[in-house]
Amino acid sequence: MSLIPEWLDLADRYQRISTALTQSLAGSAYTVKDYCVLYFLSQAKNQQLRLTDLQMRVGVSASTLLHLIRQLKARSPDVIQSVTNEQQEASVQLTVAGQAVLKTLTQQVERTLTPYLESAGQSNLVLAEALMLD
Template sequence: MMNWLALTKRYQKIETDLVQCLADSPYTLKDFYVLYFLGQAADHKLRLSDLQVGVGLSQSAMSRLIQRLEASGCGAIQRTACAQDKRGVYIQLTSIGEAALRDLTQQSNQALAPYFKAEISAND
């Protein structure tokens, strides 16, 4: 049990540091996760349901986050229809989102560096 508690304490500290490193950014940590998963996907797009599982949000919370990232003031992502399944929706990274992802990745790597002995590459 002590190992589990130590691990959760370390995770909370790392997460707090990540949140703080993004504090001056218009993006939250969950926003960054969305952009990150999209950036790792083929063609920088994922089905909304797959993205939701990766980020770990409820359907309603994910919908609100997507609406905010898609809004004209942000424009980091866009929705596209799934050709195979008309009910399906893809979320795709825009050029604005790609630029934001590069900046957020650099910031997060700096925040994570003290916790890992191996150097974190810009591609992580």
């Protein structure tokens, strides 16, 4: 039994969901990658992550992450802050303002994801998680 048709179906659904998320957030000041940065920070201890850990979670290179962070701070200077952790490593922390932005964006993201994931069942939760890493 070939898994290729299932894989191609997942790839197609992934592309449709990714496009829908991008279009959904197009009216805001934030991108899907911005959302991922805020989301992963919100899930971390003290809502703070070392840049290397955040880079791995978002799934981008170090230079791309630094570019994302600079752009995010330029558009919304109060949503994240740069900090140095106890080991003197560069980290980023979600602020109270960032939490409010994330809450609003999460509602928008969930509205966008709902038709794709409710109709296809639980198996698409893996796809939703994969979107966070794109």
